[in-house]
Amino acid sequence: MKIALSGYGKMGKIIEKIALDRKHEVVLTIDHNNLHDFTAENLQNVAADVVIEFSNPHAVLDNIQVCFEAGVPVIVGTTGWYDHLAELKEICEETDNTMLYASNFSVGVNIFFHVNKVLARLMNNYPYYEVQVEEIHHTQKLDAPSGTAITIAEGIINSLDGKSEWKNVLTDGHDVAGEVVKNNQLLIESLRVENVPGTHTVMYDSEVDSIEIKHTAHNRNGFALGAVLAAEWVQDKKGFYSAQDMFRFDL
Numbered sequence: 001m002k003i004a005l006s007g008y009g010k011m012g013k014i015i016e017k018i019a020l021d022r023k024h025e026v027v028l029t030i031d032h033n034n035l036h037d038f039t040a041e042n043l044q045n046v047a048a049d050v051v052i053e054f055s056n057p058h059a060v061l062d063n064i065q066v067c068f069e070a071g072v073p074v075i076v077g078t079t080g081w082y083d084h085l086a087e088l089k090e091i092c093e094e095t096d097n098t099m100l101y102a103s104n105f106s107v108g109v110n111i112f113f114h115v116n117k118v119l120a121r122l123m124n125n126y127p128y129y130e131v132q133v134e135e136i137h138h139t140q141k142l143d144a145p146s147g148t149a150i151t152i153a154e155g156i157i158n159s160l161d162g163k164s165e166w167k168n169v170l171t172d173g174h175d176v177a178g179e180v181v182k183n184n185q186l187l188i189e190s191l192r193v194e195n196v197p198g199t200h201t202v203m204y205d206s207e208v209d210s211i212e213i214k215h216t217a218h219n220r221n222g223f224a225l226g227a228v229l230a231a232e233w234v235q236d237k238k239g240f241y242s243a244q245d246m247f248r249f250d251l
């Protein structure tokens, strides 16, 4: 495949390495030095088979539109834009384009998403446990809560009675006990700590014990491999997909 990378930062550079290891070709890379090169005409000129988009929440929507205009499938890893999901799905389908997005492309986190939903369903029988989500990321992260934490929270809200929305608190580790969190709200606590690639924990706490599930990324390789696998997966497809369509964990 000929791959264009919209966003050539921490993720873009690892994706390039994995793509080359898998015998793909990287035909265009975009960062702030050459933003104007990211046009539909250029994507067609370099004959890109796919765009992998890991840029930032302010740039991602325009970049997806460029991919649609060029008719090139786009894999979106950038987070912080999910308010526009329904709108993008509609445009993608109306224009007969292809897009796959994931808040987290790692296999481990996608297994975690599945376990999280099963656990939340089970916990309906034990309402005396209070649930909370915590995410920890490096200090350069622009969005909070993380996209992954939002997906985890949605998994809980859709499965657990009594929680109907999430509330985010970005802390420096201070006690969140003083925060007003309503009974129907699921607290997502966000912490920013130097060099942490991404750690997510779901905690159920009662007076007598606690249950925790936790995913710790040791580096960014799992995210990057998942994005390249997604680019390979969409090659014979049209339409709007999420990682759930690619990773199936039915027992």
Ligand SMILES: NC(=O)C1=CN([C@@H]2O[C@H](COP(=O)(O)OP(=O)(O)OC[C@H]3O[C@@H](n4cnc5c(N)ncnc54)[C@H](OP(=O)(O)O)[C@@H]3O)[C@@H](O)[C@H]2O)C=CC1
Binding pocket: 006, 007, 008, 009, 010, 011, 012, 030, 031, 032, 033, 035, 038, 054, 055, 056, 057, 059, 063, 076, 077, 078, 079, 080, 102, 103, 104, 105, 106, 223
């Ligand atoms: N879904 C997943 O599995 C994962 C998602 N992410 C998400 O991916 C995104 C990128 O993360 P990361 O690589 O760590 O961030 P970085 O800040 O390291 O990289 C962002 C890149 O985007 C470039 N950029 C800036 N403006 C534009 C633009 N208008 N168009 C295209 N590129 C642009 C930056 O250029 P320059 O540096 O020159 O300014 C930089 O090369 C974030 O939203 C993050 O949350 C991250 C990891 C996993």
Ligand SMILES: O=C(O)C1=N[C@H](C(=O)O)C[C@H](O)C1
Binding pocket: 079, 103, 104, 137, 141, 142, 145, 146, 147, 148, 149, 197, 198, 199
């Ligand atoms: O910005 C990051 O680094 C990450 N972003 C994604 C998110 O917001 O969930 C995925 C991963 O946790 C790393």
